[in-house]
Amino acid sequence: MTTTPNTAVKPYANEPFTDFGKQENIDAMQAAIAKVKSEFGRSYPLRVGGRKIETEAKITSINPGNVDEVIGFVSKASQEIAEEAMQAALLAFETWKKVPARERAEYLFKAASLMRERKHEFSALMLLESGKNYVEADVDTAEAIDFLEFYAREMIRLSTVNESQPLAKIPGEDNHLSYIPLGVGVIIPPWNFPLAICVGMTAAAVVSGNAVLLKPASTTPVIAHKFVALMEEVGLPAGVINYIPGSGAEVGDYLTTHPKTRFISFTGSKEVGLHINKLAADTVPGQIWIKRVIAEMGGKDGIVVDETADLDAAASAIVASAFGFQGQKCSAGSRAIIVESVYDEVAERVVKLTEQLRIGLPEHNFASGPVIDNVSYARILDYIEIGKAEGTLLTGGSKAEGNGYYIQPTVFGDVGGKARIMQEEIFGPVLALAKAKDWQDAIAMYNDTEFGLTGSYFSSDEDRIAEALDTVHCGNLYINRKCTGALVGVHPFGGFNMSGTDSKAGGHDYLLLFTQAKLMSRKA
Ligand SMILES: NC(=O)c1ccc[n+]([C@@H]2O[C@H](COP(=O)([O-])OP(=O)(O)OC[C@H]3O[C@@H](n4cnc5c(N)ncnc54)[C@H](O)[C@@H]3O)[C@@H](O)[C@H]2O)c1
Numbered sequence: 302m303t304t305t306p307n308t309a310v311k312p313y314a315n316e317p318f319t320d321f322g323k324q325e326n327i328d329a330m331q332a333a334i335a336k337v338k339s340e341f342g343r344s345y346p347l348r349v350g351g352r353k354i355e356t357e358a359k360i361t362s363i364n365p366g367n368v369d370e371v372i373g374f375v376s377k378a379s380q381e382i383a384e385e386a387m388q389a390a391l392l393a394f395e396t397w398k399k400v401p402a403r404e405r406a407e408y409l410f411k412a413a414s415l416m417r418e419r420k421h422e423f424s425a426l427m428l429l430e431s432g433k434n435y436v437e438a439d440v441d442t443a444e445a446i447d448f449l450e451f452y453a454r455e456m457i458r459l460s461t462v463n464e465s466q467p468l469a470k471i472p473g474e475d476n477h478l479s480y481i482p483l484g485v486g487v488i489i490p491p492w493n494f495p496l497a498i499c500v501g502m503t504a505a506a507v508v509s510g511n512a513v514l515l516k517p518a519s520t521t522p523v524i525a526h527k528f529v530a531l532m533e534e535v536g537l538p539a540g541v542i543n544y545i546p547g548s549g550a551e552v553g554d555y556l557t558t559h560p561k562t563r564f565i566s567f568t569g570s571k572e573v574g575l576h577i578n579k580l581a582a583d584t585v586p587g588q589i590w591i592k593r594v595i596a597e598m599g600g601k602d603g604i605v606v607d608e609t610a611d612l613d614a615a616a617s618a619i620v621a622s623a624f625g626f627q628g629q630k631c632s633a634g635s636r637a638i639i640v641e642s643v644y645d646e647v648a649e650r651v652v653k654l655t656e657q658l659r660i661g662l663p664e665h666n667f668a669s670g671p672v673i674d675n676v677s678y679a680r681i682l683d684y685i686e687i688g689k690a691e692g693t694l695l696t697g698g699s700k701a702e703g704n705g706y707y708i709q710p711t712v713f714g715d716v717g718g719k720a721r722i723m724q725e726e727i728f729g730p731v732l733a734l735a736k737a738k739d740w741q742d743a744i745a746m747y748n749d750t751e752f753g754l755t756g757s758y759f760s761s762d763e764d765r766i767a768e769a770l771d772t773v774h775c776g777n778l779y780i781n782r783k784c785t786g787a788l789v790g791v792h793p794f795g796g797f798n799m800s801g802t803d804s805k806a807g808g809h810d811y812l813l814l815f816t817q818a819k820l821m822s823r824k825a
Pocket residue numbers: 489490491492493494498516517518519548549550552553554557568569570571572573574576577597598599600630631632726728754794795796800801
């Protein structure tokens with residue numbers, strides 16, 4: 302790309318979701334699934350400084366809904382290759398940081414446009430690799446497109462004099478503040494939004510002028526590879542994104558402690574986030590900066606329902622929030638805290654709706670699919686056993702049929718606020734219902750957690766809603782709606798306390814995390 306267009310950019314708007322009520326859209330998704338399946342079992346190389354590297358060691362990516370199907374074999378980086386990737390990124394950074402912001406943004410616009418054209422192909426691969434159903438995969442792809450479109454515009458805004466931070470004027474000086482990139486960063490996304498979050502984290506860093514080492518989650522490396530190949534197709538210079546799947550402990554720790562790593566952008570569990578934060582805080586010989594850690598971590602999200610609420614709407618939102626993508630969202634509403642006078646009524650409706658969820662293969666678009674892998678499967682089944690001792694099993698409670706990691710959507714009733722299933726992130730299809738004396742007690746129970754990511758409050762009482770807006774402590778608080786499904790640019794996303802470093806993905810301040818502000822003052 303050689304020229305910087307001067308044309309105005311259309312205002313940002315969210316990518317529309319596909320209407321799977323229409324047969325033509327179901328047909329299009331099924332055709333895309335067939336195409337992806339015809340490509341099963343291929344090998345995917347690492348991409349370092351524009352070179353494709355095949356390694357003997359491979360990550361085998363499988364379909365969690367049918368464990369006999371291999372999505373692909375992905376080359377696996379060692380520490381030596383991670384070092385090569387670091388050197389390639391350091392080299393690329395020297396030229397990439399000088400590319401005008403508008404030109405950098407154009408790569409994202411182009412990628413968004415191609416992803417939109419091929420959206421079912423991206424969704425189909427994601428569905429087969431992660432176990433999402435049609436709607437969940439489509440929403441994930443739409444969010445990826447949104448991130449590309451949104452951060453591209455944000456970089457243009459940030460680089461426009463006087464738009465990002467107007468400075469007060471004084472006589473005799475011209476002053477200007479510019480947001481410059483940080484350097485080389487490590488991007489570590491989770492598997493649960495294997496396209497959207499991977500794209501969002503990478504695009505934000507790159508459009509800000511940084512070069513990155515992308516280490517995708519080991520369960521979903523093929524969809525991440527498809528994104529990296531797309532960025533190559535739109536002509537992103539070699540070395541700006543280096544794709545290096547590998548072990549967290551080996552490659553991850555190596556890069557986190559590397560003296561040339563300037564920042565680490567991580568989304569994942571509390572445990573790994575804290576580990577990275579601790580390692581990154583240590584300075585090592587040759588390091589001349591304090592590493593920046595952006596960590597978006599887990600949640601123990603919940604829905605509070607008082608006796609004035611629309612109980613049908615509340616029950617539907619509880620079920621959607623708890624069981625969408627099998628509860629494998631950081632925003633999943635795995636707790637519902639209900640005022641005792643309406644508890645039985647809400648619990649009954651929740652159980653009824655949960656029992657209507659059909660379980661089966663994602664490619665056949667069942668409401669509930671598998672969980673991601675054998676480790677999650679075992680952990681969630683353990684939590685179900687813990688739940689049996691902590692509450693009353695109302696529905697579900699065991700594994701489900703299928704040649705994959707299927708678990709019945711499970712609801713426990715009468716769970717105490719301090720129970721483990723009310724306090725710990727399970728990240729699976731397990732919902733705990735708790736009884737509160739009144740609405741204030743319910744809010745206090747909601748707040749009794751180390752996390753603070755998403756929450757919902759259901760009520761029709763305006764005074765209580767005003768109080769809830771003030772006192773429910775979480776990064777994304779919703780009133781009378783589910784606690785999942787944040788939209789880029791509409792609901793900037795990220796939480797408090799052990800949910801992370803208080804960043805807001807899809808918000809106007811997000812790119813500041815990938816830049817540093819340089820003030821330039823000149824005597825007039
Ligand atoms: N706050 C958010 O926006 C958000 C969004 C999505 C998921 N999450 C959280 O992510 C978790 C689920 O994702 P997960 O199972 O992939 O999380 P995880 O913490 O197990 O892994 C996240 C990523 O870290 C990598 N990793 C593991 N050990 C590492 C190490 N030592 N050094 C560097 N990288 C390492 C993994 O390979 C993966 O890519 C849940 O806790 C969920 O709440 C949070």
